[in-house]
Amino acid sequence: MILSLSKDNIQVQREQDVVLLRNRVKEVAVKIKMGLLNQTKLITAASELLRNMLRYGNGGTCLVEIVSRGRDNGVRLTFADKGPGIADIPQAMRDGFSTGRSLGLGLPGAKRLVNEFDIKSKVGEGTTVMILKWANG
Amino acid sequence: MPFNIAKLLENQKKNILELWMKNQLEDEGLREDLITNEELRAQSEELVGSLVANIGAGGSTDLDGDNWSPVIEILGGIAITRARQGFSPRETGKFVYSLKEAILEVLQEQIGDDPKMLFEESRKINRIMDGLTVVTFETFIKGREEVILRQTDEIAEISTPVIRVWDGILALPIIGTLDSQRTQIVMENLLQEIVDTGSSIAILDISGVPAVDSLVAQHLIKTVSATRLMGAECIISGIRPEIAQTVVHLGIDLSSIITKSSLASALAYAFRTLRLEVRKQVVQNK
Ligand SMILES: Nc1ncnc2c1ncn2[C@@H]1O[C@H](COP(=O)(O)OP(=O)(O)O)[C@@H](O)[C@H]1O
Ligand SMILES: [Mg+2]
Numbered sequence: 001m002i003l004s005l006s007k008d009n010i011q012v013q014r015e016q017d018v019v020l021l022r023n024r025v026k027e028v029a030v031k032i033k034m035g036l037l038n039q040t041k042l043i044t045a046a047s048e049l050l051r052n053m054l055r056y057g058n059g060g061t062c063l064v065e066i067v068s069r070g071r072d073n074g075v076r077l078t079f080a081d082k083g084p085g086i087a088d089i090p091q092a093m094r095d096g097f098s099t100g101r102s103l104g105l106g107l108p109g110a111k112r113l114v115n116e117f118d119i120k121s122k123v124g125e126g127t128t129v130m131i132l133k134w135a136n137g
Numbered sequence: 138m139p140f141n142i143a144k145l146l147e148n149q150k151k152n153i154l155e156l157w158m159k160n161q162l163e164d165e166g167l168r169e170d171l172i173t174n175e176e177l178r179a180q181s182e183e184l185v186g187s188l189v190a191n192i193g194a195g196g197s198t199d200l201d202g203d204n205w206s207p208v209i210e211i212l213g214g215i216a217i218t219r220a221r222q223g224f225s226p227r228e229t230g231k232f233v234y235s236l237k238e239a240i241l242e243v244l245q246e247q248i249g250d251d252p253k254m255l256f257e258e259s260r261k262i263n264r265i266m267d268g269l270t271v272v273t274f275e276t277f278i279k280g281r282e283e284v285i286l287r288q289t290d291e292i293a294e295i296s297t298p299v300i301r302v303w304d305g306i307l308a309l310p311i312i313g314t315l316d317s318q319r320t321q322i323v324m325e326n327l328l329q330e331i332v333d334t335g336s337s338i339a340i341l342d343i344s345g346v347p348a349v350d351s352l353v354a355q356h357l358i359k360t361v362s363a364t365r366l367m368g369a370e371c372i373i374s375g376i377r378p379e380i381a382q383t384v385v386h387l388g389i390d391l392s393s394i395i396t397k398s399s400l401a402s403a404l405a406y407a408f409r410t411l412r413l414e415v416r417k418q419v420v421q422n423k
Contacts, residue, residue, distance in 0.1 A: 016289065019314055040348065040379040047350040095388055105351040109387035
């Protein structure tokens, strides 16, 4: 069972907020003694999902949690927007697929960088992406 | 005769203003370096005028009402100006609190012999002034945020220097986040400098960039391509091990770009390319 030890909900509306949130994620990662490589992976994945939220989802919120399971501690981030949603999730998850003429590596790349990844989306209602990185994962 | 607060305040307007000014001027923390007494007086007079007129007009203490927008506008203007001028929140708060003090003092003086009425009217004034204090702080913080955003822009602008490390070699240390706007500035500066100096090698050092996500990578790739179009080679240096691994996991292909782990090794590479040699002088003993 995964327990949530601390919760912090952050609004993301502008590009400047990306830096703010990245620092916040770094803070909690350091707090649970996550190594530098895992920190970098987590922050990079978070950065991808944040940018998607700003670019495609009209901004949204990010829930930052410290979680624990047995002896392991980790950071769980939940990005939620009320944007247009994604009609075809497998397509969006494909390397190189982009409707924004960018690299199309954000979603599939983020998934490769973390331990757990979950995406839910409903057209017209919004998108929620959850990622989890264990300190020693 | 029913008591008319509006009339009382209107009659006492001058009194309130004088008391308030006295409160403000007596305060040791008054920032005479930031605001002149004339300016302070003008601001105070305008605010008292519109506040008194408003209490007279409707009598509603609900600040959401339309009739309060002139007062809120004046107060907001003052709060924003103060934020930009560098007043502290305490100093700005004091500005509004001391007005409340002045009005309550005048009420006490005028209707102090009727405790019930004094209580009623003071409560009304309190409610209005508390609401206005909240408005003041909200606007003050917004003003400060604007200052911060402007500074961020300025930092982005000045923190992308192009350095001529050698004849024909340029270096660009990038520190902080490489967002779209910043990339644009970096790219423009770099291309201009290549033209101005006729350099054939540019080193983009990203030791100071905290994270390379797919957007930053795309910006880097774009900058390298643009440099090549100008007939120069672009090397990326300062890719830390954890960043290199992360970039690979993301799935970004940087194989078409010359990358070096440090600025020193990038420089060594540049020297070799330009057929320059750096040697340690051998001192011969006789
Ligand atoms: N929060 C979101 N809301 C709506 N659409 C999204 C969202 N995130 C991603 N998408 C869609 O998924 C596609 C793939 O995203 P991603 O892998 O990050 O690549 P890129 O950002 O380069 O387009 C995007 O082009 C977009 O169409
Ligand atoms: Mg993306």
